[in-house]
Amino acid sequence: xxxxxDFESRIREIEEKIEQIKFYEKPEKKxxxxxxxERELKKExxxxxxxxxxxxxxxxxxxxxxxxxxxxxxxxxxxxxxxxGDRHFGDDEAIVCGFARFEGINCxxxxxxxxxxxxxxxxxxxxxxxxEGYRKALRVMKLAEKFSLPVLTxxxxxxAYPGMDAEExxxxxAIAVNLREMAALKTIIISTVTxxxxxxxxxxxxxxxxxxxxKYAVYSVISPEGCAAILxxxxxxADIAAQSLRLTAKDLFSFGLVDRIIEEPYGGAHHFxxxxxxxxxxxLREQLRELSQLEIEELIKQRKEKFYRMGALKEV
Amino acid sequence: xxxxxxxxxxxxxxxxxxxxxxxxxxIKCEGCGQIVYGDTVEKNNKVCPKCNYHxxxxxxxxxxxxxxxxxxxxxxxxxxxxxPLNFVDSKPYKERLNDYQKKSGETEAIVVVRTExxxxxxxxxxxxxxxxxxxxxxxxxxxxxxxxxxxxxxxxPLVIVSASGGARMQExxxxxxxxxxxxxxxxxxxxxxxxxxxVLTDPTTGxxxxxxxxxxxxxxxxxxxxIGFAGPRxxxxxxxxxxxxxxxxxxxxxxxxxxxxxxxxxxxxxxxxLMLSFLLDRS
Ligand SMILES: [Zn+2]
Numbered sequence: 001x002x003x004x005x006d007f008e009s010r011i012r013e014i015e016e017k018i019e020q021i022k023f024y025e026k027p028e029k030k031x032x033x034x035x036x037x038e039r040e041l042k043k044e045x046x047x048x049x050x051x052x053x054x055x056x057x058x059x060x061x062x063x064x065x066x067x068x069x070x071x072x073x074x075x076x077x078x079x080x081x082x083x084x085g086d087r088h089f090g091d092d093e094a095i096v097c098g099f100a101r102f103e104g105i106n107c108x109x110x111x112x113x114x115x116x117x118x119x120x121x122x123x124x125x126x127x128x129x130x131x132e133g134y135r136k137a138l139r140v141m142k143l144a145e146k147f148s149l150p151v152l153t154x155x156x157x158x159x160a161y162p163g164m165d166a167e168e169x170x171x172x173x174a175i176a177v178n179l180r181e182m183a184a185l186k187t188i189i190i191s192t193v194t195x196x197x198x199x200x201x202x203x204x205x206x207x208x209x210x211x212x213x214x215k216y217a218v219y220s221v222i223s224p225e226g227c228a229a230i231l232x233x234x235x236x237x238a239d240i241a242a243q244s245l246r247l248t249a250k251d252l253f254s255f256g257l258v259d260r261i262i263e264e265p266y267g268g269a270h271h272f273x274x275x276x277x278x279x280x281x282x283x284l285r286e287q288l289r290e291l292s293q294l295e296i297e298e299l300i301k302q303r304k305e306k307f308y309r310m311g312a313l314k315e316v
Numbered sequence: 317x318x319x320x321x322x323x324x325x326x327x328x329x330x331x332x333x334x335x336x337x338x339x340x341x342x343i344k345c346e347g348c349g350q351i352v353y354g355d356t357v358e359k360n361n362k363v364c365p366k367c368n369y370h371x372x373x374x375x376x377x378x379x380x381x382x383x384x385x386x387x388x389x390x391x392x393x394x395x396x397x398x399x400p401l402n403f404v405d406s407k408p409y410k411e412r413l414n415d416y417q418k419k420s421g422e423t424e425a426i427v428v429v430r431t432e433x434x435x436x437x438x439x440x441x442x443x444x445x446x447x448x449x450x451x452x453x454x455x456x457x458x459x460x461x462x463x464x465x466x467x468x469x470x471x472x473p474l475v476i477v478s479a480s481g482g483a484r485m486q487e488x489x490x491x492x493x494x495x496x497x498x499x500x501x502x503x504x505x506x507x508x509x510x511x512x513x514x515v516l517t518d519p520t521t522g523x524x525x526x527x528x529x530x531x532x533x534x535x536x537x538x539x540x541x542x543i544g545f546a547g548p549r550x551x552x553x554x555x556x557x558x559x560x561x562x563x564x565x566x567x568x569x570x571x572x573x574x575x576x577x578x579x580x581x582x583x584x585x586x587x588x589x590l591m592l593s594f595l596l597d598r599s
Contacts, residue, residue, distance in 0.1 A: 160526075160545060160546075161554075162545070162546030162550045162551050162554050163546075163551060163554055163555055164551060164555060164559070164563070166545070166546075167544050167545060167546065167551065167563075167564060168572050169572075170530075170572070170573075170574050171526070171544075171545040171546070172525035172526040172529070172530050172543075172544065172545035172574075173526075173530040173574060175526040175527075175545070176495075176499060176525075176526050176527050176528070176529075176530040176531050177530075177531070179495055179496050179499035179500070179526075179527055180499040180500070180502055180503045180506075180531055181503070183496065183499055183500030183503050184500070184503040184507070199483075199492060199523070200483075200492070200495060200522075200523050200526045200527075200545070203492055203493075203495060203496060204526075206496075207496045207499075207500070219489055219492075220488055220489060220492075221483050221484075221485060221487075221488045221489055221491050221492040221523070222483075222485055222488075226550075227485055230485065231405055231406065231485070232406065240404065243404065244401065244403050244404040244405065244488075245401070245485075245488045246401045246488055246489075247488065247489070252489060255400065255489070255490070257489045257490070257493060303500075304500045304501075304503075304504075307493060307496045307497045307500050308461060308497055308500070308501070310454075310490065310493040310494075310496075310497060311454035311455075311457055311458050311490060311493070311494065311497070312398040312399075312400030312454045312487065312490050313395050313396060313397055313398050313454045313455050313458055314395075314396045314398055315394050315395060315396075316394050316395075316396050
C-alpha cells in the first residue's frame with residue numbers, strides 16, 4: 001500500500017499550537033497569539049483545500065473524523081429510533097436504519113456507518129455491508145413506502161463486503177434487488193454521499209430522486225487502489241487512478257451524475273461539522289419541499305428518466 | 317499452443333477470445349486435462365464429451381446455438397462507445413476500444429437480436445466476453461435499456477445471456493449508473509408482466525451480477541460457471557485464505573438458492589423455450 005502523504009500536517013501543527021496556548025499561556029498574551037494563529041490556520045486550510053488532488057480528496061473523504069450517519073442523525077434529526085434486522089438472517093451494523101423527524105417531518109433514515117475509532121470500526125465492519133444490511137435497508141424503504149414517509153439515505157462505504165459469507169447469502173442479489181426496488185419505490189428518496197461512495201455497495205442505497213454529494217466526498221465504480229492494481233498491477237499508483245476515475249464531487253456534477261454539491265468549508269466537514277450539518281439540512285429541506293409537490297407517478301417517472309439519461313455514447 | 321489456458325476475469329485482447337477449436341485436431345480439455353478430438357467438442361456445442369467442461373463461446377456462437385435455425389435479426393446497432401473521462405491508462409481507452417472492436421468484430425460487449433427461441437418470439441441479448449472482458453459501460457447499459465423498451469412495445473419476453481467481469485472501470489461512475497439504469501428498466505418490464513430470463517455463463521461477476529444477471533424471473537446458470545459479486549482473488553485477499561474449489565460456481569449457487577437451475581449447454585435452448593412458454597400468457 002502506498003504511503004499516504006500527510007498533506008494536512010501543517011494544519012495539525014497549528015491546531016496543536018493553538019491547543020497548547022489555550023492551555024498554558026497567560027490570558028493577556030493568549031488572545032493576541034490565538035488570533036494570529038487562527039488566521040494562519042484559516043489561510044493554511046484554504047491553501048491546502050483549494051488545491052486538493054483527487055487522491056488527497058479520497059483521503060479527506062475517508063477521514064475517520066468526518067461526520068457519519070449517526071452524527072448527522074444526532075445533529076439534524078430528532079426522535080431517532082433505530083430498528084434492526086432483515087427478518088431473514090440477521091442485523092448488519094454497517095448500515096443504520098430507523099425512523100426520525102426532520103424539522104417535524106416523519107422520515108425513514110438509512111445510512112452506512114463506518115465507525116470513528118478502531119473499536120467502532122471493527123464493530124461496523126468498516127462500513128462494508130453484507131446482504132442482510134441491504135435487505136434491512138430495503139425492508140425499511142418498503143415500510144416508508146407503505147406509510148408514505150420520505151426516505152433519506154447517507155452514503156459512506158468502501159463497498160459491499162467481499163467475504164465468503166456475504167457471497168453465500170447473495171450479496172449480488174441483495175444489491176440488484178435494491179436497485180430495482182428503489183427505482184420504483186412509491187415515495188420520495190433523497191441520497192447524500194457524505195464520504196466514500198464505494199461502487200455497487202454505495203449505489204444499493206443510492207437510487208434516488210435527488211443524489212447529493214458533499215464537496216469533499218467521492219463516488220467511484222472501483223477504489224483507486226483496486227483500479228491501480230488492475231490497470232498498472234500496482235496498488236501504489238492509486239493517485240494516478242484517482243485522477244483517471246474522475247471521482248470528485250465537481251467532476252460528477254459536471255457529468256450530470258449527481259444533482260447537487262453540498263458545500264464544505266476549506267478544512268472539510270471534520271473541521272467544521274456544524275456548518276456542514278446546516279448545509280445538509282438546508283439542502284434536504286429544499287428538496288423535500290420541491291419533491292413533495294409532485295404526484296407519486298410523476299416522481300417515479302422523473303427518477304427513472306434521470307437514470308435513463310445517464311451514459312456517454314454516440315448514436316451513429 | 318493452440319488451446320487456451322483457463323481464462324482470467326481481467327481479460328486482455330489476447331486471452332479474451334472464445335476458444336477456437338481447430339478442425340481435425342486434438343485439444344486438451346481445460347476441465348479434465350484429457351486429450352479430446354476437436355471436431356467432437358465442436359459438434360457438442362464446445363462442451364467436453366468426457367467431463368462436460370463448457371468451453372467459452374463467443375456471442376455469435378451463442379446466438380447460433382439459441383436462435384431457431386440460427387436465424388436472428390440484430391437490432392440497436394447504432395450505439396458507439398465514447399471516452400467521457402478521457403481515461404488515463406497505459407493505453408488510451410479510445411485505442412483500447414478500437415483494438416477490441418477489431419479483434420472481436422463487435423462494436424461493444426453485447427449483441428441484441430430479435431429472434432425466435434423454440435418458436436417463441438424473443439428479444440435476446442448476449443454479452444461478448446471477448447470485448448473487454450464483457451465489461452458493462454454506457455453502451456451495454458443503453459442497449460439493454462432499449463431492448464427492454466422494445467419488449468414492452470412489442471409485448472415480447474427478454475432473455476439476457478451474461479458473461480462479464482462487471483462494470484467497466486474506464487467509464488467509472490457512468491458504468492456504475494448503468495446498473496441503476498438497467499435495474500430500473502427491469503422494473504418497467506416487470507410491471508408489464510413480461511418475462512425476463514437471465515442466463516449466467518462463465519464468468520458473471522461484479523456489477524453485472526449485482527444488477528440484471530440476478531434479477532431474472534428465472535435465473536439459469538451454465539455448469540461450473542463462476543458467478544459472484546466480488547472476484548475470488550479479492551475475497552481471498554480479504555479473508556486471507558484459499559477459497560474452496562466449488563466456491564462461487566453454479567452448483568454452489570444452486571445449493572445456496574441463488575439460481576433456479578443449472579442447465580447443460582445442449583439443453584439450454586429447449587429449457588429456455590419451455591420456461592418462456594410457461595411464463596408467457598399466450599391464450
Ligand atoms: Zn474435459
